[in-house]
Amino acid sequence: MQKPSIPKGTRDFGPQQVARRNHIFGVVRRVFEKFGYAPLETPTMENLSVLTGKYGDEGDQLLFKILNSGDFAKDVSADDLAAGSKKILPKVAEKGLRYDLTVPFARYVVMNRGQLTLPFKRYQIQPVWRADRPQRGRYREFVQCDADVVGTTSLLCEAEIVLMIDEVLSTLGLTDFTIKINHRGVLSGIYQALGGEGTESDLFVAIDKLDKIGRDGVTRELLERGFSQGAIDKVFQYLEVGGSFDEKLSTLRTAFGADGVLADATAGPARGLADLEQVQGYLQDFGFENFARLDFDVTLARGLSYYTGCIFEVKVNNVQMGSISGGGRYDNLTGAFGLPGLSGVGFSFGVDRIYDVLEELKLFPEDVAAAPLCLVANFDHEGRATVLPLLKALRDAGLSAELYPEVSKLKKQFEYADKRGIRYLLLAGPDERAAGQVKLRDMRSGTEQMLPLAEAATEVQKLA
């Protein structure tokens, strides 16, 4: 018989991993809810008509498609077969697995536009699937935690995203991280300042790679894309603007002014700088104390996404790990489904990366464990009239507890408690029962004490 296996890029999560992942989800969920976001869940499968074309050609390739049920090949002709998979696909598959949480959210908003109260604030914590090549930290099934609000342009939402990121990560025990913020208008301003060389998207894509390929790599790429060396020098003058948040705002305002791109005060770089300043103002009014973690990073570009306003990304310092959170404002998320003009802003936590970071930094609390607190030892069948009520009393006190299910050697029961990481072992053998007592052993410290049987549950509750 073949040894069973799981598909590559997928994982089983054993008890401790689930408990630790739930710890992260719990913190994220509580913060989202404290900020007024309401939960939404969408189906695992979406129609391919909803998914296709939303993630670029590469994304379409990475969609997992579901084979139609029944006689799926009945409409495939010999000509289709000769033409190849691309021709066959629409005839054999009409559904696919969710690729992210953003497109299903947009689809939900459009389908329910009549009933929704705007602004609509939703969070969503669900797995997504991508047929990507698996590698360290990249899986084919992974969970995203998104929060978005649509139907308002208020920059209060951007300020609150900074607060939520800060609170989630702080609550998880992280202290040394950077919340990078930038604005698509600022990036547009840099492009406009070049006076029309190349294309804006080529510029953004190149800037997005600065982290990975460095100044030389970006220069090479921009030269290839038709930017002049003079323009590239100007780009880097902008990207290397330094100083505090305020100093960067001021330096950029002067530079954009000199380059003559602040003419329209409500768009582009002017809007970008004004928005960033207002977000900063909201944070000050909130009494936000961790400005040292907030970095106005002119080089942050967030690739070729649908963002149009503020953009965010979070890096944990001193840990080898990509960004653990990111997001931004978009002006036309639902346009693809026929509902234009609905502005929104959202962000997402990458749980798998956060998990790895917390594990590396040993930040999971000790009490985040999947084992029950108590094991009642099983000495003999005669004891059941004593140990079953004891077990019930422990559970009635809200404690997790179990009886070793079989009468067996105490050594084996000890090992079981030890391997599962059970904290307290309660022993009520014939001697203890005769004395109306139970022996409580702390498996962590190895200390033991005798307790009156009737008070055992209350005593353990005090320790827990």
Added chain:
Amino acid sequence: MQKPSIPKGTRDFGPQQVARRNHIFGVVRRVFEKFGYAPLETPTMENLSVLTGKYGDEGDQLLFKILNSGDFAKDVSADDLAAGSKKILPKVAEKGLRYDLTVPFARYVVMNRGQLTLPFKRYQIQPVWRADRPQRGRYREFVQCDADVVGTTSLLCEAEIVLMIDEVLSTLGLTDFTIKINHRGVLSGIYQALGGEGTESDLFVAIDKLDKIGRDGVTRELLERGFSQGAIDKVFQYLEVGGSFDEKLSTLRTAFGADGVLADATAGPARGLADLEQVQGYLQDFGFENFARLDFDVTLARGLSYYTGCIFEVKVNNVQMGSISGGGRYDNLTGAFGLPGLSGVGFSFGVDRIYDVLEELKLFPEDVAAAPLCLVANFDHEGRATVLPLLKALRDAGLSAELYPEVSKLKKQFEYADKRGIRYLLLAGPDERAAGQVKLRDMRSGTEQMLPLAEAATEVQKLA
């Protein structure tokens, strides 16, 4: 543009539905954990080699298959196409969606047998997918909540299943339900008592339909399957045994003795009756108080499943709804993956049905809602230095709260609070601010009170 839609048999869950479903999951999870079960999660996709052949021919049809990535049709020949979908399937799909939680659990146990501490108690709360024809109460994506323990034959586990079912349903507010229990050995005994007519599985399948097709229907089916009228009469003598739990045990023991099927005291009907008696004994030792809910139902058969010992099913009385929970003991769950002889027992809650029952009986608590507790009204931009710290104070007090994101008419903000079901509206307009106060409006009662601004968060916390 086409209006977007979701695949048939799938559902979006809006804020209130998610909150209510999480309420159910939370209760189930807490009870599972209190009884020492540890969480497990397995991938959405399993290899078809793991899934196929485990659910019968019909089950194989109902599996959702995932199209292989890339040029999926490259190995399909014209001959394959002529032979049809069945021939093509293994060449275009090697993965499928999880169909239940039991097979992935067995696969996990076998893959991790070296590391697992036996007995292994796991619970699993995850969606499953079946390409079934959607109808009322039947979906293509639905969540199962399973708890299983493998590696022990102790009947303590069966007794605890009764306790867990009773506690979960009681905690959810249900009072009028029946936990049916039976034993495959008892059913085997009935078959053995017939002296070799027909087949055991035909008998079990027919008995399983008694609820739906009645005595006449079962009689007709058994006659068709080659059972004599005399044998059928004997079957019904057994099925209609009445009285209390003890009386049924006693009547059956006498009848089985008279029919000469108690010879082997460790198997078949003898084991069945002894097991049921011991489960009852454990429950008595636990001080279980709801014996009135426990029904030894000789007609309970649980279809053609892999059960070999005790079987369970739960019906809510006076509500039109199939069983909301079920399970039983199996002696060879992991045999299909090459690990024989591992006994286990498990059961499952059907969350979608429980949801519908709780809704019908109006048993969802009022505070299970997805809306934040507080909305701070947004009067004017000048107020932000007051309302943002107020908002922070509410959240720091652990309350969910939001500021209406835009300055707009109070009427609109009232409507928003009302539609979202927000309980408290906090108003700090120019007058209140000048007086260092905030007006608190209870949206449910319509009452209003003035609070000192600095104490508002503490006061609302007291009300919550």
